[in-house]
Amino acid sequence: MTERPISENRGAVVIDEPERKREGVSDAGVAPQAEADAVLQESAKLAEVTRERRRQVKEGAGAETVFELKDVSVTYGGSYAVQGVSMSIRKNEITALIGPSGCGKTTVLRCLNRTNDLIQGAKVHGQVLYHDIDLYGPKVEPVEVRRRIGMVFQKPNPFPKSIYDNVAFGPRVGGFKGNMDELVERSLRRAALWDEVKRDLKASAMALSGGQQQRLCIARCIAVEPDVILMDEPCSALDPVSTLRIEELMDELVSEYTIIIVTHNMQQAARVSDRTGFFTVAEGQDEKDHRIGILVEYDLTPTVFTNPSDPRTEAYVTGRFG
Amino acid sequence: MSTLATQKDVSTTPPISLTSRRGRWHRTRDGAFRGAVTGSVLVGLAVLVALIAQSLVEGWPKLNWNLITSFPSSFPEKAGIQSAIFGTFWMVGIVLVVAIPIGVGAAIYMEQFADTEAWFNRFIDVIIQNLAAVPSIVYGILGLAFLARGFLNLGPVVLTAGLTLSFLVLPVVIIASREALRAVPSSILDGALALGATRWQGVSRQVLPAAIPGIATGSILAVSRAIGEAAPLLLLGALQFITFNPTGLNSSFTALPIQIFNWVSRPNVGFHVAAAAAIIVLLCITLLMNAVAIWLRNRFQQTW
Numbered sequence: 078m079t080e081r082p083i084s085e086n087r088g089a090v091v092i093d094e095p096e097r098k099r100e101g102v103s104d105a106g107v108a109p110q111a112e113a114d115a116v117l118q119e120s121a122k123l124a125e126v127t128r129e130r131r132r133q134v135k136e137g138a139g140a141e142t143v144f145e146l147k148d149v150s151v152t153y154g155g156s157y158a159v160q161g162v163s164m165s166i167r168k169n170e171i172t173a174l175i176g177p178s179g180c181g182k183t184t185v186l187r188c189l190n191r192t193n194d195l196i197q198g199a200k201v202h203g204q205v206l207y208h209d210i211d212l213y214g215p216k217v218e219p220v221e222v223r224r225r226i227g228m229v230f231q232k233p234n235p236f237p238k239s240i241y242d243n244v245a246f247g248p249r250v251g252g253f254k255g256n257m258d259e260l261v262e263r264s265l266r267r268a269a270l271w272d273e274v275k276r277d278l279k280a281s282a283m284a285l286s287g288g289q290q291q292r293l294c295i296a297r298c299i300a301v302e303p304d305v306i307l308m309d310e311p312c313s314a315l316d317p318v319s320t321l322r323i324e325e326l327m328d329e330l331v332s333e334y335t336i337i338i339v340t341h342n343m344q345q346a347a348r349v350s351d352r353t354g355f356f357t358v359a360e361g362q363d364e365k366d367h368r369i370g371i372l373v374e375y376d377l378t379p380t381v382f383t384n385p386s387d388p389r390t391e392a393y394v395t396g397r398f399g
Numbered sequence: 400m401s402t403l404a405t406q407k408d409v410s411t412t413p414p415i416s417l418t419s420r421r422g423r424w425h426r427t428r429d430g431a432f433r434g435a436v437t438g439s440v441l442v443g444l445a446v447l448v449a450l451i452a453q454s455l456v457e458g459w460p461k462l463n464w465n466l467i468t469s470f471p472s473s474f475p476e477k478a479g480i481q482s483a484i485f486g487t488f489w490m491v492g493i494v495l496v497v498a499i500p501i502g503v504g505a506a507i508y509m510e511q512f513a514d515t516e517a518w519f520n521r522f523i524d525v526i527i528q529n530l531a532a533v534p535s536i537v538y539g540i541l542g543l544a545f546l547a548r549g550f551l552n553l554g555p556v557v558l559t560a561g562l563t564l565s566f567l568v569l570p571v572v573i574i575a576s577r578e579a580l581r582a583v584p585s586s587i588l589d590g591a592l593a594l595g596a597t598r599w600q601g602v603s604r605q606v607l608p609a610a611i612p613g614i615a616t617g618s619i620l621a622v623s624r625a626i627g628e629a630a631p632l633l634l635l636g637a638l639q640f641i642t643f644n645p646t647g648l649n650s651s652f653t654a655l656p657i658q659i660f661n662w663v664s665r666p667n668v669g670f671h672v673a674a675a676a677a678i679i680v681l682l683c684i685t686l687l688m689n690a691v692a693i694w695l696r697n698r699f700q701q702t703w
């Protein structure tokens with residue numbers, strides 16, 4: 078993360094009033110140094126937790142597989158966007174997909190909850206198994222798939238309605254019959270947003286700050302009690318402090334959910350993920366010479382970043398291209 | 400600055416000049432352009448003011464409550480526009496009930512469900528664009544041929560007029576609704592679908608509500624335009640001397656523009672005064688509707 082947006086942080090922190098109080102930053106004259114220290118401290122804490130989890134990940138080598146991708150390719154109107162991706166994604170882990178623009182990492186992510194179906198001309202080849210069920214099998218209902226596999230988008234996209242209605246929408250369309258107030262509160266708490274919004278749940282979601290909106294989108298996603306949460310560059314529109322909060326949140330959520338995150342930010346992948354898949358763009362083999370995304374390397378995150386087996390991965394993670 | 404000046408060789412650096420010989424010409428041109436666009440606004444405004452002033456001055460003696468509560472009469476001093484106002488409101492009611500659901504439905508299909516690449520849908524798109532530009536008299540002929548006479552043979556009744564005006568505003572309602580729906584970012588629908596909503600749930604519960612202010616504004620403007628239409632109604636055979644309010648869809652009727660047209664064409668000057676007063680009432684109704692549309696737009700405008 079660059080230093081420049083720090084000045085913008087202060088704006089965001091002022092909007093997140095209760096958040097600032099909880100973190101013990103004084104109201105009178107925000108001291109930039111103290112704030113920066115607090116951020117660094119939190120960041121260090123997060124890294125510690127991630128390291129701890131990674132140890133467990135390594136030990137629990139036989140963990141349950143959620144997704145099994147077998148030679149997955151995606152074509153848009155006949156030309157390949159991404160080709161030959163095989164990887165298995167495990168339960169209660171954070172899997173990061175990294176790589177340069179146009180390498181197909183978002184396309185692969187969108188295969189996992191059949192969001193690619195919504196794009197005209199998109200076609201998925203190969204097999205995507207979700208708990209051993211073929212997601213593209215003839216009897217599979219995309220609506221059911223998306224109910225189990227939630228998604229958080231690049232740009233926060235709250236509905237132009239109240240905070241409450243944003244969270245309640247998913248359960249409502251899913252036919253939820255229980256106590257909605259309780260579910261909304263629980264979801265907002267899980268997304269670490271409750272304390273900031275509990276005073277006025279009827280307020281418009283559009284009035285929240287960007288970071289709060291993104292946490293609301295996560296709360297909304299959690300409210301339908303999915304099994305997996307897909308995140309498509311969830312922090313790319315956020316400032317560093319909001320980014321840190323989302324990362325902390327991911328860290329808490331991964332004990333209950335399986336998280337797959339696409340990110341442009343290599344440091345973010347290194348900070349939060351357990352496994353990392355590195356994608357890159359290869360020159361196409363077909364006669365039209367399209368550029369095609371391929372999966373180069375998929376391994377434990379520390380391995381990918383410190384001891385990659387492919388020279389292309391090494392070049393990318395050390396910042397020599399991309 | 401002083402260190403900078405000493406370091407540079409002053410003799411070779413051209414002196415900085417912030418004046419320009421072309422400056423005057425630029426200023427003149429800017430001024431002329433500004434004058435031209437301001438003039439355009441003033442012309443539009445002047446026409447409206449002249450129209451209102453002229454009607455007010457001429458119609459003032461007749462502009463009272465009696466005008467609104469009385470029915471047409473052979474005597475200008477007794478003549479009123481109650482039946483015309485009611486006729487107009489009946490037609491507006493029919494247009495609201497017929498044109499808006501159909502128009503919004505068509506817009507939802509075109510924006511959210513249609514395959515925009517298919518030739519069929521592109522064809523419909525072009526047709527709708529063209530229909531919006533068809534003169535209103537043509538809709539009058541359509542109404543006369545297919546509704547008043549022909550297959551349906553409804554006769555010159557308020558239902559015929561309402562349906563004809565519905566056809567007239569339908570393309571405008573569709574275009575306005577499509578624009579309102581298109582203004583809702585696709586990320587809203589994506590978000591709804593990602594939560595396990597069906598396409599219909601996403602459209603009906605998120606996209607459509609978000610587009611309602613825009614749809615309402617466009618529809619009101621379309622209807623307020625239809626209120627002033629005289630040509631298609633004349634063609635349909637709206638009666639000009641009706642001393643009762645419409646009692647049902649099958650009732651004979653008159654409408655404000657028809658009444659005005661009728662009065663203006665009479666030789667008795669007293670009726671000209673009544674026409675001017677009726678023009679004021681008609682203007683008030685349309686301006687009121689436009690004001691509601693503008694208020695709606697400002698009140699519920701959403702920035703994404």
